[in-house]
Amino acid sequence: MRGIILAGGVGSRLSPATTVVSKQLLPVFDKPMVFYPLSALLDAGVKEIMIITTPRDTALFKTLLGDGSRYGASIVYAMQETPKGIPEALTIAKAFTKNDRVALMLGDNVFYGDELPVAMALASRGKGAHVLACKVKTPEHFGVVEFDDDERPVAILEKPIDSKSPWAIPGVYVLPPKAWNEVKSLRKSKRGELEITDLLRRYARKRALTVHRLTRRTKWMDTGTPRALRDATNFICVMQSRKAVPIGAPEYSAVRGGLVQRATMLKRLRATKGAYAEMIVNALEYL
Numbered sequence: 001m002r003g004i005i006l007a008g009g010v011g012s013r014l015s016p017a018t019t020v021v022s023k024q025l026l027p028v029f030d031k032p033m034v035f036y037p038l039s040a041l042l043d044a045g046v047k048e049i050m051i052i053t054t055p056r057d058t059a060l061f062k063t064l065l066g067d068g069s070r071y072g073a074s075i076v077y078a079m080q081e082t083p084k085g086i087p088e089a090l091t092i093a094k095a096f097t098k099n100d101r102v103a104l105m106l107g108d109n110v111f112y113g114d115e116l117p118v119a120m121a122l123a124s125r126g127k128g129a130h131v132l133a134c135k136v137k138t139p140e141h142f143g144v145v146e147f148d149d150d151e152r153p154v155a156i157l158e159k160p161i162d163s164k165s166p167w168a169i170p171g172v173y174v175l176p177p178k179a180w181n182e183v184k185s186l187r188k189s190k191r192g193e194l195e196i197t198d199l200l201r202r203y204a205r206k207r208a209l210t211v212h213r214l215t216r217r218t219k220w221m222d223t224g225t226p227r228a229l230r231d232a233t234n235f236i237c238v239m240q241s242r243k244a245v246p247i248g249a250p251e252y253s254a255v256r257g258g259l260v261q262r263a264t265m266l267k268r269l270r271a272t273k274g275a276y277a278e279m280i281v282n283a284l285e286y287l
Protein backbone atom coordinates (compact mmCIF):
# COMPACT_ATOMS: atom_id res chain seq x y z
CA MET A 1 0.00 0.00 0.00
CA ARG A 2 1.19 3.52 -0.79
CA GLY A 3 0.42 6.57 1.31
CA ILE A 4 -0.68 10.07 0.44
CA ILE A 5 -0.74 12.91 2.94
CA LEU A 6 -2.93 15.72 1.72
CA ALA A 7 -1.51 18.89 3.22
CA GLY A 8 -2.84 21.64 0.99
CA GLY A 9 -5.84 23.77 1.78
CA VAL A 10 -6.11 27.35 2.90
CA GLY A 11 -6.39 27.00 6.67
CA SER A 12 -8.65 30.04 6.78
CA ARG A 13 -10.03 29.19 10.22
CA LEU A 14 -6.51 29.43 11.63
CA SER A 15 -5.71 32.72 9.94
CA PRO A 16 -3.51 34.76 10.58
CA ALA A 17 -1.33 31.84 11.80
CA THR A 18 -1.67 30.33 8.32
CA THR A 19 -1.06 33.53 6.34
CA VAL A 20 2.57 32.68 5.65
CA VAL A 21 2.80 28.99 6.54
CA SER A 22 0.79 25.82 5.99
CA LYS A 23 -1.55 24.67 8.77
CA GLN A 24 0.09 21.24 8.67
CA LEU A 25 3.45 22.74 9.63
CA LEU A 26 2.11 24.43 12.75
CA PRO A 27 3.07 22.65 15.96
CA VAL A 28 0.77 20.31 17.83
CA PHE A 29 2.60 20.52 21.14
CA ASP A 30 6.22 19.59 20.34
CA LYS A 31 6.18 18.66 16.66
CA PRO A 32 4.77 19.83 13.33
CA MET A 33 1.24 18.63 12.65
CA VAL A 34 2.27 16.61 9.57
CA PHE A 35 4.38 14.34 11.81
CA TYR A 36 1.18 12.75 13.14
CA PRO A 37 -0.22 11.38 9.84
CA LEU A 38 3.32 10.53 8.72
CA SER A 39 3.92 8.53 11.85
CA ALA A 40 0.50 6.84 11.46
CA LEU A 41 1.46 5.70 7.94
CA LEU A 42 4.81 4.36 9.15
CA ASP A 43 3.03 2.55 12.01
CA ALA A 44 0.78 0.90 9.42
CA GLY A 45 3.83 -0.29 7.48
CA VAL A 46 3.47 2.21 4.62
CA LYS A 47 6.89 3.18 3.27
CA GLU A 48 6.15 4.86 -0.07
CA ILE A 49 4.60 8.23 0.67
CA MET A 50 3.59 11.27 -1.37
CA ILE A 51 2.96 14.59 0.32
CA ILE A 52 0.67 16.96 -1.55
CA THR A 53 1.06 20.61 -0.54
CA THR A 54 0.45 24.07 -1.89
CA PRO A 55 3.07 25.58 -4.23
CA ARG A 56 3.85 28.08 -1.44
CA ASP A 57 4.76 25.43 1.13
CA THR A 58 6.43 22.60 -0.81
CA ALA A 59 9.99 23.78 -0.11
CA LEU A 60 9.29 23.93 3.64
CA PHE A 61 7.93 20.37 3.72
CA LYS A 62 10.98 19.19 1.78
CA THR A 63 13.29 20.88 4.27
CA LEU A 64 11.45 19.27 7.16
CA LEU A 65 11.11 15.70 5.86
CA GLY A 66 13.62 15.33 3.01
CA ASP A 67 13.40 12.22 0.86
CA GLY A 68 12.16 10.14 3.80
CA SER A 69 15.37 8.10 4.09
CA ARG A 70 15.87 9.30 7.66
CA TYR A 71 12.68 7.34 8.45
CA GLY A 72 13.61 4.35 6.29
CA ALA A 73 10.87 5.43 3.86
CA SER A 74 10.56 7.22 0.53
CA ILE A 75 8.82 10.61 0.48
CA VAL A 76 8.01 12.43 -2.75
CA TYR A 77 6.18 15.71 -3.19
CA ALA A 78 3.44 17.06 -5.41
CA MET A 79 1.47 20.28 -5.52
CA GLN A 80 -2.20 21.09 -5.50
CA GLU A 81 -2.53 24.52 -7.11
CA THR A 82 -5.84 25.35 -5.41
CA PRO A 83 -8.00 23.35 -2.99
CA LYS A 84 -10.42 21.63 -5.35
CA GLY A 85 -11.37 18.90 -2.91
CA ILE A 86 -9.93 15.84 -1.18
CA PRO A 87 -10.52 13.35 -4.06
CA GLU A 88 -8.27 15.47 -6.31
CA ALA A 89 -5.35 14.01 -4.34
CA LEU A 90 -5.96 10.71 -6.13
CA THR A 91 -5.78 12.39 -9.53
CA ILE A 92 -2.60 14.28 -8.61
CA ALA A 93 -1.00 11.06 -7.31
CA LYS A 94 -2.07 8.87 -10.23
CA ALA A 95 1.45 8.14 -11.53
CA PHE A 96 2.71 7.58 -7.98
CA THR A 97 0.06 5.11 -6.83
CA LYS A 98 0.31 2.89 -9.93
CA ASN A 99 -1.58 -0.36 -9.27
CA ASP A 100 -1.33 -0.28 -5.49
CA ARG A 101 -3.86 0.32 -2.78
CA VAL A 102 -3.69 3.81 -1.32
CA ALA A 103 -3.98 5.17 2.20
CA LEU A 104 -5.02 8.79 1.83
CA MET A 105 -4.60 10.78 5.06
CA LEU A 106 -5.49 14.36 5.72
CA GLY A 107 -2.51 16.28 7.02
CA ASP A 108 -4.43 17.87 9.88
CA ASN A 109 -5.86 14.73 11.52
CA VAL A 110 -4.22 13.71 14.79
CA PHE A 111 -4.81 10.28 16.32
CA TYR A 112 -3.89 8.69 19.58
CA GLY A 113 -4.29 4.97 20.23
CA ASP A 114 -3.28 1.58 18.93
CA GLU A 115 -6.43 0.76 16.94
CA LEU A 116 -5.54 2.93 13.95
CA PRO A 117 -2.45 1.04 12.72
CA VAL A 118 -4.29 -2.27 13.17
CA ALA A 119 -7.30 -1.06 11.15
CA MET A 120 -5.02 0.38 8.47
CA ALA A 121 -3.00 -2.80 8.19
CA LEU A 122 -6.25 -4.77 7.80
CA ALA A 123 -7.47 -2.28 5.21
CA SER A 124 -4.23 -2.58 3.27
CA ARG A 125 -4.84 -6.29 2.77
CA GLY A 126 -8.58 -5.98 2.14
CA LYS A 127 -10.63 -5.29 -0.97
CA GLY A 128 -12.61 -2.20 -1.98
CA ALA A 129 -12.56 1.00 0.04
CA HIS A 130 -12.04 1.12 3.80
CA VAL A 131 -12.73 3.98 6.19
CA LEU A 132 -12.72 4.43 9.92
CA ALA A 133 -15.62 5.65 12.00
CA CYS A 134 -15.45 7.47 15.34
CA LYS A 135 -18.42 8.27 17.57
CA VAL A 136 -18.92 12.04 17.87
CA LYS A 137 -21.36 14.33 19.66
CA THR A 138 -21.79 16.67 16.69
CA PRO A 139 -22.22 14.55 13.53
CA GLU A 140 -23.55 17.63 11.73
CA HIS A 141 -19.95 18.87 11.49
CA PHE A 142 -18.59 15.76 9.77
CA GLY A 143 -18.98 13.23 6.99
CA VAL A 144 -21.13 10.54 8.59
CA VAL A 145 -21.82 6.87 7.89
CA GLU A 146 -25.19 5.24 8.58
CA PHE A 147 -25.59 1.49 9.08
CA ASP A 148 -28.51 -0.88 8.40
CA ASP A 149 -29.75 -3.45 10.93
CA ASP A 150 -27.03 -5.85 9.81
CA GLU A 151 -24.39 -3.23 10.59
CA ARG A 152 -23.60 -2.74 6.91
CA PRO A 153 -22.83 0.84 5.77
CA VAL A 154 -25.81 2.05 3.74
CA ALA A 155 -25.51 5.82 3.58
CA ILE A 156 -22.70 8.35 3.56
CA LEU A 157 -23.81 11.87 4.39
CA GLU A 158 -21.89 15.14 4.34
CA LYS A 159 -22.54 17.28 7.44
CA PRO A 160 -26.13 15.96 7.92
CA ILE A 161 -28.45 18.10 10.05
CA ASP A 162 -30.76 15.26 11.06
CA SER A 163 -28.80 12.00 11.03
CA LYS A 164 -29.24 9.63 13.98
CA SER A 165 -25.85 8.09 13.29
CA PRO A 166 -23.06 9.37 15.57
CA TRP A 167 -20.40 7.73 13.38
CA ALA A 168 -18.14 10.35 11.80
CA ILE A 169 -15.56 9.44 9.19
CA PRO A 170 -12.07 10.76 10.03
CA GLY A 171 -9.54 11.80 7.41
CA VAL A 172 -8.10 8.37 6.66
CA TYR A 173 -9.32 6.63 3.52
CA VAL A 174 -7.93 3.38 2.17
CA LEU A 175 -8.84 3.04 -1.48
CA PRO A 176 -8.45 0.31 -4.07
CA PRO A 177 -6.06 0.55 -7.04
CA LYS A 178 -7.05 3.05 -9.73
CA ALA A 179 -9.48 4.93 -7.48
CA TRP A 180 -8.59 8.00 -9.61
CA ASN A 181 -10.74 6.45 -12.32
CA GLU A 182 -13.80 6.97 -10.11
CA VAL A 183 -12.75 10.56 -9.41
CA LYS A 184 -13.00 11.40 -13.11
CA SER A 185 -16.78 11.25 -13.02
CA LEU A 186 -17.32 13.08 -9.70
CA ARG A 187 -19.10 16.42 -9.96
CA LYS A 188 -18.36 19.51 -7.90
CA SER A 189 -20.61 20.07 -4.89
CA LYS A 190 -22.42 23.30 -4.04
CA ARG A 191 -19.31 24.56 -2.28
CA GLY A 192 -17.39 24.10 -5.53
CA GLU A 193 -15.24 21.13 -4.46
CA LEU A 194 -15.04 17.43 -5.23
CA GLU A 195 -16.30 15.66 -2.11
CA ILE A 196 -14.75 12.56 -0.58
CA THR A 197 -18.20 11.55 0.67
CA ASP A 198 -19.41 11.35 -2.96
CA LEU A 199 -16.54 9.02 -3.77
CA LEU A 200 -17.17 6.83 -0.71
CA ARG A 201 -20.87 6.66 -1.53
CA ARG A 202 -20.01 4.96 -4.82
CA TYR A 203 -18.17 2.19 -3.02
CA ALA A 204 -20.99 1.87 -0.47
CA ARG A 205 -23.52 1.42 -3.31
CA LYS A 206 -21.41 -1.36 -4.80
CA ARG A 207 -21.15 -2.94 -1.33
CA ALA A 208 -17.43 -2.36 -1.58
CA LEU A 209 -17.05 -0.15 1.48
CA THR A 210 -15.75 -1.53 4.77
CA VAL A 211 -16.02 0.57 7.92
CA HIS A 212 -13.72 0.00 10.89
CA ARG A 213 -15.40 1.38 13.98
CA LEU A 214 -12.94 2.74 16.48
CA THR A 215 -13.70 2.57 20.19
CA ARG A 216 -13.17 5.14 22.90
CA ARG A 217 -9.61 3.84 23.23
CA THR A 218 -8.82 5.92 20.16
CA LYS A 219 -8.75 9.68 20.33
CA TRP A 220 -9.23 11.50 17.03
CA MET A 221 -8.56 15.19 17.00
CA ASP A 222 -9.30 17.82 14.44
CA THR A 223 -6.89 20.73 14.52
CA GLY A 224 -8.64 23.18 12.21
CA THR A 225 -9.59 25.92 14.68
CA PRO A 226 -7.52 27.75 17.32
CA ARG A 227 -9.36 26.00 20.17
CA ALA A 228 -9.12 22.55 18.56
CA LEU A 229 -5.41 23.10 17.98
CA ARG A 230 -4.91 24.12 21.60
CA ASP A 231 -6.91 21.11 22.84
CA ALA A 232 -4.87 18.73 20.69
CA THR A 233 -1.66 20.33 21.97
CA ASN A 234 -2.77 19.94 25.59
CA PHE A 235 -3.86 16.33 25.04
CA ILE A 236 -0.55 15.30 23.43
CA CYS A 237 1.42 17.11 26.13
CA VAL A 238 -0.44 15.30 28.92
CA MET A 239 -0.46 11.85 27.31
CA GLN A 240 3.20 11.96 26.31
CA SER A 241 4.40 12.88 29.76
CA ARG A 242 2.10 10.36 31.44
CA LYS A 243 3.02 7.42 29.23
CA ALA A 244 6.61 8.40 28.43
CA VAL A 245 5.94 7.19 24.88
CA PRO A 246 6.22 9.59 21.94
CA ILE A 247 2.97 10.21 20.05
CA GLY A 248 3.15 11.05 16.37
CA ALA A 249 6.93 10.81 16.19
CA PRO A 250 8.10 9.36 12.85
CA GLU A 251 11.62 8.68 14.21
CA TYR A 252 10.11 6.43 16.89
CA SER A 253 7.69 4.77 14.45
CA ALA A 254 10.56 4.10 12.03
CA VAL A 255 12.57 2.21 14.64
CA ARG A 256 9.57 0.36 16.05
CA GLY A 257 8.56 -0.72 12.55
CA GLY A 258 12.07 -1.98 11.79
CA LEU A 259 12.63 0.63 9.05
CA VAL A 260 15.69 2.15 10.72
CA GLN A 261 18.11 0.46 13.12
CA ARG A 262 17.81 1.61 16.70
CA ALA A 263 21.54 2.33 17.01
CA THR A 264 21.52 4.45 13.85
CA MET A 265 18.57 6.52 15.03
CA LEU A 266 19.96 6.89 18.55
CA LYS A 267 23.25 8.19 17.18
CA ARG A 268 21.45 10.73 15.02
CA LEU A 269 19.12 11.90 17.77
CA ARG A 270 21.86 12.16 20.39
CA ALA A 271 23.52 14.67 18.09
CA THR A 272 20.31 16.73 17.99
CA LYS A 273 19.44 19.31 20.66
CA GLY A 274 16.02 19.78 22.17
CA ALA A 275 13.33 18.09 24.24
CA TYR A 276 11.83 16.24 21.26
CA ALA A 277 15.03 14.36 20.40
CA GLU A 278 15.66 13.73 24.10
CA MET A 279 12.18 12.21 24.54
CA ILE A 280 12.68 9.81 21.64
CA VAL A 281 16.16 8.81 22.82
CA ASN A 282 14.71 7.97 26.25
CA ALA A 283 11.85 5.99 24.71
CA LEU A 284 14.15 4.10 22.33
CA GLU A 285 16.45 3.10 25.14
CA TYR A 286 13.55 1.15 26.68
CA LEU A 287 12.20 -0.25 23.40
Ligand code: TTP
Pocket residue numbers: 006007008009010011012013014023024080082083084085086088106107108109193224
Ligand atom coordinates in the same frame (compact mmCIF):
# COMPACT_ATOMS: atom_id res chain seq x y z
P1 TTP B 1 -10.29 21.67 5.51
O1 TTP B 1 -10.06 21.76 6.99
O2 TTP B 1 -11.64 21.39 5.03
O3 TTP B 1 -9.77 22.99 4.81
P2 TTP B 1 -8.52 23.88 5.19
O4 TTP B 1 -7.41 23.06 5.75
O5 TTP B 1 -8.17 24.71 4.00
O6 TTP B 1 -9.05 24.81 6.39
P3 TTP B 1 -10.17 25.96 6.42
O7 TTP B 1 -11.49 25.26 6.30
O8 TTP B 1 -9.97 26.55 7.79
O9 TTP B 1 -9.88 26.93 5.33
O10 TTP B 1 -9.34 20.55 4.90
C1 TTP B 1 -9.11 19.35 5.56
C2 TTP B 1 -7.73 18.85 5.21
O11 TTP B 1 -7.66 18.53 3.83
C3 TTP B 1 -6.61 19.81 5.45
O12 TTP B 1 -5.48 19.07 5.89
C4 TTP B 1 -6.35 20.42 4.11
C5 TTP B 1 -6.68 19.31 3.17
N1 TTP B 1 -7.24 19.72 1.88
C6 TTP B 1 -6.38 19.85 0.81
O13 TTP B 1 -5.16 19.66 0.95
N2 TTP B 1 -6.89 20.15 -0.41
C7 TTP B 1 -8.22 20.35 -0.61
O14 TTP B 1 -8.62 20.62 -1.76
C8 TTP B 1 -9.10 20.25 0.53
C9 TTP B 1 -10.56 20.48 0.37
C10 TTP B 1 -8.57 19.92 1.73
